[in-house]
Amino acid sequence: MMEQLDLRRHSPDEIVGKSLTLGARNYTIGARFEDGADAHAYFLFNELSGLCLHVLRIQKEYLSNPARALAASRDKARETATLRSNMLRNAQEITIPFVSVIEGNGGSFELHEIKWGAFGHTEDSPGRESVDSAVSLSGAGDLRAAATALMALLESHPNHAIALGLLAGVVCELNDQPSARQMFARAIEIEPNYSKLQGQQIVVALRATRRREALELFDELKSRYPSLGDYDALGINAYLICGEAQQALDLLQQNTLPPSDAETLQAQITTALEVKQVLANISEAIGNGPLDEAELREVLEALYKAYPGDPQVQANLGSALYRTGQYQRAVELMLAAGGGVADGFVVYIWVNLAFALMKILKWEMAMQLLSDTMDEVARRSAQDATLRPSDVPGLVDWFSDDGALKSRQHSSYEILNAAMAECPDQRLITPQVRQLADLYRQAAGVPAAHATAGAA
Numbered sequence: 001m002m003e004q005l006d007l008r009r010h011s012p013d014e015i016v017g018k019s020l021t022l023g024a025r026n027y028t029i030g031a032r033f034e035d036g037a038d039a040h041a042y043f044l045f046n047e048l049s050g051l052c053l054h055v056l057r058i059q060k061e062y063l064s065n066p067a068r069a070l071a072a073s074r075d076k077a078r079e080t081a082t083l084r085s086n087m088l089r090n091a092q093e094i095t096i097p098f099v100s101v102i103e104g105n106g107g108s109f110e111l112h113e114i115k116w117g118a119f120g121h122t123e124d125s126p127g128r129e130s131v132d133s134a135v136s137l138s139g140a141g142d143l144r145a146a147a148t149a150l151m152a153l154l155e156s157h158p159n160h161a162i163a164l165g166l167l168a169g170v171v172c173e174l175n176d177q178p179s180a181r182q183m184f185a186r187a188i189e190i191e192p193n194y195s196k197l198q199g200q201q202i203v204v205a206l207r208a209t210r211r212r213e214a215l216e217l218f219d220e221l222k223s224r225y226p227s228l229g230d231y232d233a234l235g236i237n238a239y240l241i242c243g244e245a246q247q248a249l250d251l252l253q254q255n256t257l258p259p260s261d262a263e264t265l266q267a268q269i270t271t272a273l274e275v276k277q278v279l280a281n282i283s284e285a286i287g288n289g290p291l292d293e294a295e296l297r298e299v300l301e302a303l304y305k306a307y308p309g310d311p312q313v314q315a316n317l318g319s320a321l322y323r324t325g326q327y328q329r330a331v332e333l334m335l336a337a338g339g340g341v342a343d344g345f346v347v348y349i350w351v352n353l354a355f356a357l358m359k360i361l362k363w364e365m366a367m368q369l370l371s372d373t374m375d376e377v378a379r380r381s382a383q384d385a386t387l388r389p390s391d392v393p394g395l396v397d398w399f400s401d402d403g404a405l406k407s408r409q410h411s412s413y414e415i416l417n418a419a420m421a422e423c424p425d426q427r428l429i430t431p432q433v434r435q436l437a438d439l440y441r442q443a444a445g446v447p448a449a450h451a452t453a454g455a456a
Contacts, residue, residue, distance in 0.1 A: 007107030311340030
């Protein structure tokens with residue numbers, strides 16, 4: 001077993017061959033290739049994949065003055081981030097490696113991300129020809145041939161994180177987002193310290209139904225690499241399609257994007273903020289009493305046209321259409337909204353979607369959603385052995401950023417009870433659905449003896 005690097009005692013000549021653990025992944029420190037005026041630099045090899053994707057750079061004062069070495073590395077990282085941001089702003093190719101500073105192993109060091117070197121840093125590294133061929137085929141539009149080349153490489157080198165990441169991108173282009181997500185997850189498990197892989201998976205999430213995941217991945221990336229601006233445009237788009245226009249504006253104002261891109265995004269954000277203000281005004285008005293349904297739908301249709309990606313717009317227009325019997329379009333909008341709303345509101349979307357699905361006779365999906373709702377409510381209420389009627393979401397007439405306003409116009413119990421009686425396959429009515437119906441009954445104040453056979 002290799003000895004772990006200890007920056008408190010290992011001299012520069014003793015560092016080669018030592019082991020380093022980062023993010024639960026082990027690396028081997030390779031040959032020293034640079035001995036500059038201020039630092040020593042070494043190749044770093046992932047022990048699982050064999051890939052060299054980083055250079056380890058250690059300030060020369062790491063033994064004599066660790067605090068000064070750390071300060072110098074932080075200065076280096078800030079200077080590099082500024083140069084990279086300027087390249088990004090000027091729409092230039094970013095040629096300077098991203099630098100992060102790591103404190104550990106008895107001191108501190110810099111991690112420089114470099115272009116991959118399959119199983120080494122030499123030009124004839126195994127896998128390079130296959131990857132280059134796949135990149136060329138993909139660029140020419142032959143995605144299936146590119147996938148074939150990458151899969152052949154992975155047969156001989158299954159832990160080739162770069163090949164897995166590239167294959168995930170190709171598979172995403174072929175519209176197989178679930179497989180792409182799995183491949184990116186595996187690539188990042190193999191190589192958790194390479195920001196390019198984490199950034200690229202955001203693209204897959206943006207194209208998937210569960211687009212909120214894109215925002216979660218971006219937030220995770222920025223938390224890990226706060227000075228990395230390469231994926232800020234993706235982050236702004238993720239905020240926008242999740243209805244978080246103010247956060248999109250805050251990120252844009254960091255001003256790391258090319259002017260043309262920034263102007264386009266600024267226009268989108270301005271529209272999004274205007275839509276959010278109208279929604280807030282409607283929420284306040286609804287809190288004071290019911291609004292004219294026809295006028296409300298007209299306003300929501302206009303907001304949807306202006307800002308179709310806002311899940312709050314989608315959910316509210318979907319619920320308004322449900323109330324007028326336009327169930328198919330209500331289903332489509334609710335499905336879209338469910339992928340973008342914050343986790344706390346997902347179960348409300350599920351319930352509204354389930355009721356709309358029952359109206360178009362999609363019984364299996366509807367009952368599954370209601371079962372999932374009860375499972376999620378039970379999970380959140382795990383510390384309370386008794387579920388109360390107030391714990392479960394019912395039909396919602398209006399969704400707002402700070403809460404879901406429950407309907408005053410109908411009884412979730414009566415609607416679900418009738419639907420359960422109508423369901424052609426009673427096997428779909430799970431114990432969770434019956435439990436939900438009983439909680440609705442209690443909320444409606446209906447005595448158990450008056451429940452119909454459909455809920456029995």
